[in-house]
Amino acid sequence: MQSQNETNIFGRISNIIMELSKIGDIESSYSTLSSLINSMVKTEEEYFFAEKESTLSEIFNHNYSRDIYDLIKWGYSQGDISMFPEGEGSIIILPISKGPKVLFVYAAYVKLQEFSNEFMMFLRIIAFLMGSLYENLLLYNEILDKNAIIEKNKNFLDTLINGSIDSIIVYDKSMNIYFKNSSYDSISDNSLLLEKLHDINIATIDSNKRQIVELEQDGKFYSIESLPIYFEQESFALCFIRDISGTKELEKLKQLDKMKMEFLSMMSHELRTPLSAVKAYSETIITAFEDMDRDTTLAFLTTILTEANHLEKLLNDLLDFSKLELKTLKLEPSVFDIVELINDIVNSSEQAATASKVTVSFEKSKEHIKVNLDKSRVRQAVNNILQNAIKFCDREKESSFAKISLDDTPSSVEIKVEDNGIGINEKYYSKVFEKFFKVDSSLTYQVQGTGIGLSMAKEFVEMHGGSICIEKSTEGIGTTFKINLPKGVL
């Protein structure tokens, strides 16, 4: 008899465990509990009560009597399995608990008042196993909820990081990309920039110090900031790359505006000097005309003419410049001998050269080279370069020179102007051809000039399809300009 009971118990236990092990979520735990109880005793009514915001309520919103509620409440606080007699039958109160905490209370009405010890033991086993299972399901749900929150936060952060116009990259110690945002894609094919990034971030990791670099690449400006960060005891370099071309453009415009103002004030100064001379000499002639001898008068008038010419040249320059700015200047090509033109330029510069104690020489490979170009513009271009060489002679040196050389090729001519003047720093090589640019931008007037000579020379040469550049220049040693001009259709 005894052994038969035991098989019965074991048979039921394995059934209970099988049924419980099928439970995958909280909802199915209620139905499994119900079917397990119903496999032993037929229930008439069933209730599931759980604490929600510190009040007990029926999970499936079943109606219940005050009586049931009181019993449930008792079961909830006591945590003990009980059968309360009720009318013809009983109410089973089955608190499902883990440790001292009751997780939910199952209640059922059955038409029975007699229970076997075995039945109570089964309820106990079910409640015990269900308690552990249910708590795990709750924890599982909690983990799922937490994961959802973490996922949501992560998505939000991703959106922020990817929404940034800055490219954000994290490099690990071996310079592998550990993280990148979507803005990074816009620079990911710029291999030169990536190479620079690589170097900068290596420096960050090696020195453990923040690096801030601005660099120009294919006409775009980038501001790169790289800082060392630590994540899980590993060091990384966090790198922000911002395209600051827009900001740079604005800076340039501001700079240009400033240069224009300087140009204006310089120009008025440049114009006033010859004007004052003309005015002073002519006033002298008028007031002292009677007393002046013929030679003095002639000398005075010559000066007036020279200054007037200078004034005219300045105004012409200004006119050309504005035409260039408005893009209304037109070339008027004609066939002429460029050797003759350069000879002419050298001769006409003599006065200025002598004044600055500069020896101007001209080396030519041929006696005559015909070209079909706008003669006056070529003259202006070459003259401006030569004037520049004379103007920026080095007064510290014993002797100064400006050497023009002319080479002939089948389709073009190459003109070089070499001097032993003060030279130009390499970083200004391309800037010297910009409008209003002067290496020393302060208004010292040490060297006269409007700052548009070289830029005009460049414009004129380029209008002819030629090129102009600084071939070489060293501060304190001298500069060589090189002009290449196509000969034009002859």
Next chain:
Amino acid sequence: MADISIKEITRKIEELPTPDFIVQRIVSIASSPNASTKELNMAILESPSMAAKILKMANSAYYAMPRRITKLSQAINILGFRSVRNLALSVFTAKSFFSREFEYFNTKKVWSHFMATAISCELLSKFINFPDREEAFLCGMLHDLGKMAMSIVMPDVFEMIVTVAKHKKISFSKAEELLETYSHQQIGRMLFENWQMSEIMIASATFHDSPSLCKSEDSRTIVNLVSVANTTVNILLYGYSGCFDIPAVSDEAWNNLGLTPRKYLNYFENLKIKIKESEDFMNLSNVLDDLQEGELDGTV
């Protein structure tokens, strides 16, 4: 001190009251899976006064019943077979061992210690997720019965132990060691062996003050549980059990039960409230005094 022979002790223990036929039957029904409410009901009703006292205890504040229990069969269904068995055993124990009074020893307090330890064990079972709460209750309730047996078997030695413990501010067990006497744990073991009680009951009586000595895997958890519950009750009801030391929970028991300071503190606070609420449940006079009213109810 040990001028009393083992033979004599054994003989004297055998003379002590043993569970009568009714109690034995209740115990046996409560552990039989096929037993029904009806069977247990019938067995208890053999002793109307027992039934009345069980009903009275079932209605005590300790259980905080939502409605008054008027029939023993209801008490069996509501409290369960084994809880009712435990109450029957408590009624028997009170009647057989607590009817006399001592000048140097307050039996009421000892009874409170018995019941409080029972409550303490049941509560701790919940906290450590031990499923056999009723067995824990019973083992806790009777773990110190050896002391009461001692008071009958060798009253002079017992008096001496209590006096030494009280004056030296040490535990009952420590006083036993000092005096080199038989210990209440040994006496308890002999008593329960004589009663043919379950393995875990015997282990709880034998090792509750020295849980690390319990080598049986089957009983270890319950022994540790009783040890922690007993120590905690000795803190809350200081001196009630003849222990006057500053008790500390055994390391081994603590680790074995997987206790944490937070869990223990939570349990401790809950126990404090529970003991306060259960004064009538722990009151010896409630179990000893015959209540005419209850007796009538029980026989109906």
